[in-house]
Amino acid sequence: MVRAYDVALLDLDGVVYTGARAVPYAVDVLTEARRRGMALAYVTNNAARTPEAVAEHLVELGVPAKPEDVVTSAQAAARVVAERVPEGASVLVVGGEGLEVALRERGLRPVRSADDEPAAVVQGYAADVDWRQLAEASYAVMRGVPWVASNADLTIPTERGIAPGNGALVGVVRAATGTEPVVAGKPELPLHRETILRTGAKRPLVVGDRLDTDIEGACNGGVDSLLVLTGVTTPDAALAAAPGQRPTFVAEDLRALLAEPVTARREGDAWVCGGWTVRVADGALTVEGSGERIDGLRAACAAAWSVDSTGSTGSAVDTSGVAAALGW
Missing domain, CATH: 3.40.50.1000 (HAD superfamily/HAD-like)
Known part of the structure; x- marks a missing residue:
């Protein structure tokens, strides 16, 4: 590739x-x-960490990285905000250092209170976001200023389990204001x-x-x-x-x-990859062959996804037991 x-x-x-x-x-x-x-x-x-902090972590792991190799949702959010407010404007930040640094990179001034008359609100995840910050965001959004969210991920993984993500915190401001933000992050x-x-x-x-x-x-x-x-x-x-x-x-x-890119190929009514052949019959996948399990999965995915809208989407094809049959 x-x-x-x-x-x-x-x-x-x-x-x-x-x-x-x-x-x-x-x-x-x-x-x-x-x-x-x-x-x-x-x-x-992740809008909480700066590119420098992310690159430092990668280098510690042995991964080749420089700060300029890192692109964050905070940087994307800051560009969206900069396109909507005057140069040098104040922007209310709900979130961490990553957002503040990204806003300054765009020539904007981070503030933490709606009383500072911000021209926009930008919201991202940080572990210390609390009721006060969410309330400040709500006050400003209710005044009609642009509201940009770094991402809308409802959850984040932590060492102790699944925890609320920025999307959940955005939901608090949405519920208080009846307003929808512009979302900058994936997808x-x-x-x-x-x-x-x-x-x-x-x-x-x-x-x-x-x-x-x-x-x-x-x-x-x-x-x-x-x-x-x-x-x-x-x-x-x-x-x-x-x-x-x-x-x-x-x-x-x-x-x-x-490696060279590998995809399944169609042969008649079947999808083939490596030593595997997969067909769709009566709304289910049938698998034949042997070989590397990833090749079987590629053929099975291609077959499942090939079902058009008249037969419904690939999710309606019965794929139960297919992954196990391939060795997963």
């Missing part, structure tokens, strides 16, 4: 690292991909645009582990995508992917970046 695409737009959690550890193969693959001439951009919905287009502008990518490949953010964002942006199964998405979930959330390529992990 390093010959087919000039820039890999990589999600972080579940793709490059999981918490404090690098995902298996990530360090070696990304180092080699860069050596072969592929540019790497690390694209995250919406502003973060994709920010990434293309900062990297100058001509043939980008989005690499992610989530269908509803990474892959849907790639579909919205009209670019190819690679789904890796090292994070949130399971083989069963990939088989049931909805239109608009279907990747160009599916792989077990980042090693696919160093």
Whole structure:
């Protein structure tokens, strides 16, 4: 893939690292991909941390990264705000340092009170966001100023389990004001645009582990995508992917970046990949053959996704037991 695409737009959690550890193969693959001439951009919905902090964490893990390689939803949100307010305007911040730094980069002045007469409100996740900050945002939004959210992720993973994400906190302000924000992060287009502008990518490949953010964002942006199964998405979930959330390529992990692109091919009424053949019959998938399990999944996904709207979407095809039959 390093010959087919000039820039890999990589999600972080579940793709490059999981918490404090690098995902298996990530360090070696990304180092080699860069050596072969592929540019790497690390694209995250996390608006709390600055690009410098993200790059520092990546380097600690052994991943090649500089601050300018990191693109955050805070940067995308700041650009959206800058396009809507006068230069040097005050902007009410609900969130962390990442948002403040991104706003200053755009020549805007972060403030923390609606009494500072902000020209806009920008909201992102931070662990210390409290009732007071949400109330300040509500006061300002009720006055009619633009409201931009870094992302709308309802939950975030933590070491102790699933916790409320920025989308849940945005919901508090929405409930108080009856207003909808402009969302900058995946799967919406502003973060994709920010990434293309900062990297100058001509043939980008989005690499992610989530269908509803990474892959849907790639579909919205009209670019190819690679789904890796090292994070949130399971083989069963990939088989049931909805239109608009279907990747160009599916792989077990980042090693696919160093290989030639592989997809299933259609042969008559069947989809074939490697030693596997998959058909749709009576609303269910039938699997024959043997070989690498990822090739079987590629053929099964292609078959499930091929069902058109008259037969309903791929999610209506009975895929039960298919992943297990392939060895997952």
